[in-house]
Amino acid sequence: MAHVHALTLYPIKGCAGVAVDRAELTPAGPAGDRLFAVVGVDGSTQWQGELPRLALVRGRVLREGAELELSAPGAGELVLTVVTGGATRPVAVEKWPDTGIDQGDEAAAWLSEVVGKPVRLVREPDRAARAAAGTDPTAVHVLSLSSADDLNARIAERGGNPVALERFRPNVVVSGWPEPCTEDRAERMAVGGAELGFGELAVRCAVTLVDQDEGVRAGPEPLRTLATYRRGPDGVVFGLKAAVLRPGTIAVGDDVTITGWR
Structure with missing residues (x-):
């Protein structure tokens, strides 16, 4: 048997995974999986083939999605209040609707320092709509x-x-x-x-x-x-x-x- x-789960696309005991599978995949992405200043998806240090970045979703904890060896931790609405920015992330919700300058500065390149952290605008589609x-x-x-x-x-x-x-x-x-x-x-x-x-x-x-x-x-x-x-x-x-x-x-x- x-x-x-x-x-x-991989809360941040291209970054480290988080082991869990159970997961809720939706038509769009595991709930919370690849809900965030790291993009360049031009909106392009950043991946480990070009930025291997992304493997060191771990994201944990806290308080039922209200917060995101970022951590990496030598960089400590950063807890963010997740931005779920407001202005979006153009991004090229697979399966997303060409836009992402920017998570702010503090997250961008922390991530940029870890990976050694200017990047932004964005959230998928509406996972529920993609699941329903x-x-x-x-x-x-x-x-x-x-x-x-x-x-x-x-x-x-x-x-x-x-x-x-x-x-x-x-x-x-x-x-x-x-x-x-x-x-x-x-x-x-x-x-x-x-x-x-x-x-x-x-x-x-x-x-x-x-x-x-x-x-x-x-x-x-x-x-x-x-x-x-x-x-x-x-x-x-x-x-x-x-x-x-x-x-x-x-x-x-x-x-x-x-x-x-x-």
């Missing part, structure tokens, strides 16, 4: 322990060092599937009180080369080894991006049952 081994086919990222273990065994055979699961930034980690990459073949699966459906295989980029603890690029693994057996027409693929077919609460330890195969 397969189970939910771990759950992780329809199912996002790539709302939840699923990866299995067997897939990660198989990859690290292959890396070791090539003389490399294993890579941490965190480099792949999954929301749901599944244990108990004996066959690596079982998630590739899952058309539908029941997870706790929710149901997920196949969206697409996750195409991997330079973010996987970033050491998530140090905030530095440390390649060439895992992309070098993944390219030997996981190369698809769109690039190297590893893990599943899934749609939320039935919203609900999931928790660590919940059963994961595949109800339909591709």
Whole structure:
């Protein structure tokens, strides 16, 4: 029997994850996941491939979304009152409506100091509206322990060092599937009180080369080894991006049952 081994939310897109015991899945993904983003002064999304120090920034949503705590090694903590209305600024953030709610100069100054570049922190304008608009086919990222273990065994055979699961930034980690990459073949699966459906295989980029603890690029693994057996027409693929077919609460330890195969 397969189970939910771990759950992780990423309150700030491109930054460190926060482990949780349970999560509410909505049609737009886990509640609070990637609700904020770091953008350049031109509104472009900042990502770890160019700014690996983003991996050091951790955001925690407090007081049911009223506050956001920012922290990073050596930079201390900053607690912000979340701005949910008012003026927006043009941004280019995937799945957002080309605008974001700026979270103020104090947040911008703190983040800019940590990552070493002028940036702004913005919030998605209306997550509820996006959730109501329809199912996002790539709302939840699923990866299995067997897939990660198989990859690290292959890396070791090539003389490399294993890579941490965190480099792949999954929301749901599944244990108990004996066959690596079982998630590739899952058309539908029941997870706790929710149901997920196949969206697409996750195409991997330079973010996987970033050491998530140090905030530095440390390649060439895992992309070098993944390219030997996981190369698809769109690039190297590893893990599943899934749609939320039935919203609900999931928790660590919940059963994961595949109800339909591709």
